[in-house]
Amino acid sequence: MPDPATTRKRRGGRRRAAALTAAAALVVALAPGCAPQPTPSANAAGAGRQIDVRTPQGLRAQQTLDMLNSDWPIGPVGVGTLATQRLAKQVETTMEKLWWDRPFTLHGVDITAGAATLQLTTSYGARQDIRIHTADDTLVDGFEVTTQSPTISSWRDVDAVLGKTGARYSWQVAKVDDGQCDRVAGTNTDESLPLASIFKLYVLYAVADAVKAGTVSWDDQLSVTEQGKAVGSGMDLAVGDHISVRTAAEKMIATSDNMATDLLIGKLGPQAIDDALANAGHHDPAAMTPFPTMYELFSVAWGQPDVREQWKNGTPQTRAQMLHDADSHVYKPDPFRAHVPASEYGAEWFGSAEDICRVHVALQAGAVGKAAPVKQILAASPNVNLDTQDWPYIGAKAGGLPGDLTFSWYAIDRTGQPWVVSFQLNWARDHGPSVGSWMLQVAKQVFALITPPQR
Template sequence: MVRRIVAVIAALTLTLGLPAAPALAASPAETQFAWLIDASARLPVPADELAQHLDQALLAADLNEALRPVAPLTPAAVISSSPTQLRQLVSSPAGTLLVSLTVNPSGLITGLRLTPYLPAPTTWTAVDSSLRTLAPRVSFAAMRISPAGCRLVHGQNPDTVRPLGSAFKLYVLGALAEAVKSGRLSWDTELPLNPAWKSLPSGVMQNEPDGTVHTLAEYADHMIAISDNTATDHLIHQVGREAVRRQFTRFGNSAPNAPVLTTREFFALKGWHYPAAASAYAALSPALRARMLPLLDRVPLTSITAWPNPRMIDKVEWFGSPVDMCQAYAGLWRQHEPAVNAALTINDGGVALPAAEFPTVWFKGGSEPGVLTLNYFARAADGDLVTASLMLSDPARPLDEASVAPQAVALLRGALQLTAG
């Protein structure tokens, strides 16, 4: 739109005999996007050319191989743009994709993601039809937030408690913000990595040397943006497990979340001597469960193995409903903490809402075998606050996330637009 306006102004000034307006210079992100489009039509791109456009981390990946199934790319609508970040749709032989591109101060590409972009439903009837195809168990709510609280606009089992996966990290973030507000902690408080608090992926902090120092704001950014489990556990230990439990209550979540598990304890219960340890834990009262946690904390990470199929997703997890997610987002919004907003806006979960229509978008999701939850908050251009939360689960079989997730994201994009409209 900006470029179209500039073009019109240029045409008028020529007609009037006035000096033409200077052309807008492309931003570093736009320049690299243009290169990507051009490069996609002439694969393979030589190594020396790649080195002129990609940082060292991306050079280690095989961009030619990644682009081959989707090339060539044709640019389409821009979702959002800044000098260092660009999110734009492209058409390709594989369908419409969302390109998320980030550059560093030197102009090299440091982040590049191509994700499926499916059309969003435009009616609640279409939303309901899509919901029925996603999983055996579904909870969904599209809601508006006002000073009076969360109001349901459309839903399916909106109050039904489901496993949250990593969406529980919203409550850790809220507890941290409360500790900062009280003066007990600061976003600039430094915390070294403790080997006893390291967890398993997702995330990257588990790979850093013990003792590496980060601020609490940096831990929060990692916890929310890339769902870093080691960052999460450090924050739980720093603010206190009981403070996180109280945050569930403060934000209106009454599901059974006591004691609050760290991610390391969660992995131990499901990936170490399963099902004996998990069954014993699930049978205990909350007070006795708390006494078992130090034993789980001593389980070496090397003794924990991944599990491909659902394991006790209704007994060993963190829990809440779509309505609870709206209340959590409403609580975080009321905290008016810039660091909270900064953490939640780094990653929009691929929903790709037009920035002009939705200047603020927050996201936190979660998953494990048999569980997928996606939760969005958005502030519309007119100031309206809306949320859309979708919780899918199957206690018997893993969900096909590669197929289900793009459909779920498109559904929630449509739900947010319908709710705001």
């Protein structure tokens, strides 16, 4: 699963699973043959604002906006008419990422000698500037995108910003006292929303319990399988190669490695994950069972044939059988659904902000004795750039799947006070990687609201 905290991975990570990434590439290549008609011209989204196209830079600014707001995917042919050959690949890559955030609303354009800056708002409410520069042949030879950070100076601002994203959302800031989560601020904190890769915290909890019980050792070796490789991994391993439980746990958290996750679930068994849900305080463990592996969920959500409706309407017994069937078949990603959210069908892992706080607290409390490495594993990739003097410890897990973006942190401030901060956003459509980095700007300012003052 991608880790959107590393810009989707995306959102991310935000890193999308390799299988879904391959499918996404296919959908971009194939979509022109079946895509709906293009959207109205970009000016229609600009509340009446017009771009003066009597100059090369104005003309290219209009072309850029029209391409981004079109339902036709960005591709080398279109970009070849916009940018110089030297810059074409870079512009194509950048615009492909931006395209998922359409429609863009035009607020203004600043045209200067040889350059133009588009002032836009994305579909999720972020302000972006796209500066283009034109060469003597009128083609674009400079292309720069800047995403402005929203201003968060109060808890009310958090809701004002998230309320414009078009997402169902939940966020919470909780102070941890005596092992309890005491909410300081938040919205929809008891609403069960997609967790994306945050669910891997429950897998880590199960690993830690098994290590303390002596049924699993950090040094135990896991064998790489075809199924594991099918859901994607950042590790260059062949089928039959081995990694330790410790390495798998580190990769599962730090890089959200999907193969490592499934290898650990396979080692522990489904009952261990069910127990972890209950012991780590999930509000409704039964709602998360049968608990799918990543291979199983990917097969149901984005595989062929399309069984999402069957999953949505299925009983727990039906779903258990579907997961069993998925294990017995080769996962074949459907390129036309690679960017289609599956959470509305119930094909995801679900939990609330309160659940997220409880599992973070439970992991920290249980990180003793043989399970002590859990603290280090969680702190390997903090995702948010904070002053280490203010925040000497940050444990983190984030996640991203089509339409779903999540972040969570267990952080200890300079006074020794632990906090848990989390965000969950759920859309009916997918977005590009920019939304992940934009949300991290929101998160950094939320942390600033609780940073203890200097003594």
